[in-house]
Amino acid sequence: MVDRLRPSDPPTSSNPRVRQVEAILHGTVIDHIPGHMTLKVANLLARENDQVSIGMNLRSARMGRKGVVKISGRELDARTLSRLALIAPSASVSIIRDTQVVQKFTVPMPKLFEDIARCANPNCVTNHERWASRMEVVNTDPLTVCCIYCERTFLATELALL
Numbered sequence: 001m002v003d004r005l006r007p008s009d010p011p012t013s014s015n016p017r018v019r020q021v022e023a024i025l026h027g028t029v030i031d032h033i034p035g036h037m038t039l040k041v042a043n044l045l046a047r048e049n050d051q052v053s054i055g056m057n058l059r060s061a062r063m064g065r066k067g068v069v070k071i072s073g074r075e076l077d078a079r080t081l082s083r084l085a086l087i088a089p090s091a092s093v094s095i096i097r098d099t100q101v102v103q104k105f106t107v108p109m110p111k112l113f114e115d116i117a118r119c120a121n122p123n124c125v126t127n128h129e130r131w132a133s134r135m136e137v138v139n140t141d142p143l144t145v146c147c148i149y150c151e152r153t154f155l156a157t158e159l160a161l162l
């Protein structure tokens, strides 16, 4: 279930910078998502029964406009973090327990994305055989990966997640 905040929602606190999206008791907050990736991140992370809050086009001193996605009751596993790294490498992750931030970090960037995205080369063996795709990070800004099988290089934005 995804609740979208309406632009007309009143601020929930006198400090709109920290309370642009309602606080959660336990769970994960993904912040500093590029505005246009917000819904994609929510779709990627949310499971069927998750309670998810989405803030879109929030003001950010660092980024201009950003998105925030909050998932109640769950912390992210390593695979989900890898998928997040591919589509929103600038995002930050906060782990919330009893309404307190117990851990905050930038999405860890793996050296290798294993079985995370489909190779965009239609002739690549990974698109024809049951081989897991393996893509090495060759540049982080913009995020660029090289398929270790066909040795073609792609921007992360060109890739579809598996």
Ligand SMILES: [Zn+2]
Pocket (backbone or CB within 6 Å): 119, 120, 121, 124, 125, 126, 147, 148, 149, 150, 151, 152
């Ligand atoms: Zn390939």
